[in-house]
Amino acid sequence: MNDKPTIAVIGAGLGGAAAGALLQQAGYPTKVYEQAPSFSRLGAGIHLGPNVMKVMRRIGIEDKLDAMGSHPDYWFSRNGMTGEYQSRIPLGEYALEHYGASYITVHRGDLHELMVDTLDQDQLFFDKRVTDVDDNGDKVRLTFADGTVEEADLVIGADGVNSQIREKLLGTEAPIYSGWVAHRAIISAEKLKAYNLDFEACVKWWSEDRHMMVYFVTGDEKEYYYVTGVPEPDWNHGTSFVDSSQEEMFEAFKGYHPTVQALIECTESVTKWPLLERNPLPLWHDNRLVLLGDACHPMKPHMAQGAAMAIEDAAMLVRCLEEVGADDYHAAFELYRSNRFERASRVQKVSHDNTWLREEEDPAWVFGYDVFETPLKTPNTANEESPT
Template identity: 85%
Template sequence: MNDKPTIAVIGAGLGGAAVGALLQQAGYPTKVFEQAPTFSRLGAGIHLGPNVMKVMRRIGIEDRLNAMGSHPDFWFSRDGMTGDYQSRIPLGEFARREYGAAYITVHRGDLHALMVDTLDPAQLYFDKRLVDVDDNGDKVVLRFADGTSDEADLVIGADGVNSRIREKLLGPEAPTYSGWVAHRAIISADKLAAYDLDFEACVKWWSEDRHMMVYFVTGDEKEYYYVTGVPEPEWNHGTSFIDSSREEMREAFKGYHPVVQALIDCTEKVTKWPLLERNPLPLWHENRLVLLGDACHPMKPHMAQGAAMAIEDAAMLVRCLEEVGSDRYQQAFELYKANRFERASRVQKVSHDNTWLRHDEDPSWVFGYDVFEEPLKQPQTTTLTSTLGGSPA
């Protein structure tokens, strides 16, 4: 007889899929609810540092990710106008040796597909948009837009920046528009062959107030991806993204290096997304509800660690449930927050400031982290003393 609590995970994104897979592996009866009608390969790239690949190892998909992803030997930062190198951060074999796992870049949709495939398909429910949640003390009742309902002993809100679970805990409050947008595009590498230029495996082009991050998202280097950070004073479109254009990109990156101009010339479709944030939240859990990932610490993508923090959250949450005992879930949730708040807040702050690896620095505090081996800190009263605009919390 399984005496572990039933758990509902709201959201089957990367954090939700990770926590669902790890919970099911640990023997928790776990259902995962996703509002999208079906799985789709969303067109974006993602970095998986050694800190994340250690979680992928535990989930059981590290080898497949290593086979499908691109393995850059360096993270390069270059001056957007002159092309001069500002940093050369060693990855490749150095990362495997020093940090204990590979550093790869991969298509987010391919990663997501692998993670979703690790879930019990009988416990994965699509087209389930949560509209209400009622924690009645003994159980949590979930109500969905299609008129159905379900219940669980514990509920994990992995439902993103507009989380319904976060809203239940803290009330309705829109995330903050950061004043920056991200343009995203995938380019066929075949188009780049016409240019006598060096298209490096992982490079960030910088100028004073904007940047373009570029990398391969497949191991065969057939798809080349870029994502930008560009200031834009307002976002009044009422949607999560809109179409952009080559003309807008040329204007945004006028005067940039010929490699960047070639990427823009080869762009067939580019979209534009608002970058949203929240200040560090005072509350990550209450009673039978707990948050992870963008539901409690959304951040700009400027460290390429947003999804990583959600996946680390997932692993730490399951570790704490196992450490304390799931019958003492309140203590487990406190232990989880105590071991994630400082790190997630620090990554939020560095991402906000957009300074990560612009110049040579030691990234071991990020890449060398092992969520399964990190000594656990005992909970203490946490006082929020700053916002993203100030010093790290």
């Protein structure tokens, strides 16, 4: 008989899928609820550093990701106008030797599909949007938009920047629009062959107030992806993204290097997304509810570590439940927060400042981290001040 508590994970994004997979592996009766009607291969790229690949190893999909993804030898930073190199951060074999796992770039949808497939499909429920959460002290009662009601002993809010579980803990408060937008596009690499230019596997083009990050999202290098950071004073569209255009991209990157101009010329479809943040939250958990990922620390994507923090959160949360024993979930949740707050807040700050790897620096504090091996800080010794 399984005497472990029943757990509901709200949100089947990357953090929620990681939490669900690791909990089910550890023997917790875990159901995962996702508000989207079905899985879809969303058109975006993602970096998976060695810190994340160690979690993928535990979940059991590291080898598949290694085979699927692109393995850049370097993260290059280049001056957007002149093309001059500002930094060359070694990855490839260096990452394997020094950080203990690969550094890959991959299509986010392909990663997500692999992660979702590791879940018990009988315990994964789509089209489930939470409308009410009642934590009565003994159980948590979840009401969904379709009228169904479910109960669980513990609930993990992995439901993103507009989290219903966060609202239950802290009230309704809109995330902060950062004043920046991200344009996203996937380009067929075949089109780039017409140009006598060097399209590197992982490169960020910088100028004073904007950038374009570019990388392959498949191991066969057939799909090339870019994501930008561009200042835009207001976001009044009322939607999570809107269509952009080649014309808008040419205007945003006027004067940039010919390689960037070629990428824009080859762009068939591009979308524009607001970059949202929150200040470090005073509360990550209360009674039977706990948050992870964008539900408690959304950040700009300028370190390529937002999803990584959600995945690390999931792994640390399960580690703390196992360490303390889920019967004492109050202590487990506080141990989890104490071992994630400082790191997540530091990554939030560096992401906000948009300085990561712009110049030569040592990224070992990010890439060398192992969520399963790092010594646990007890709550009374953890430094919980937000980095300044």
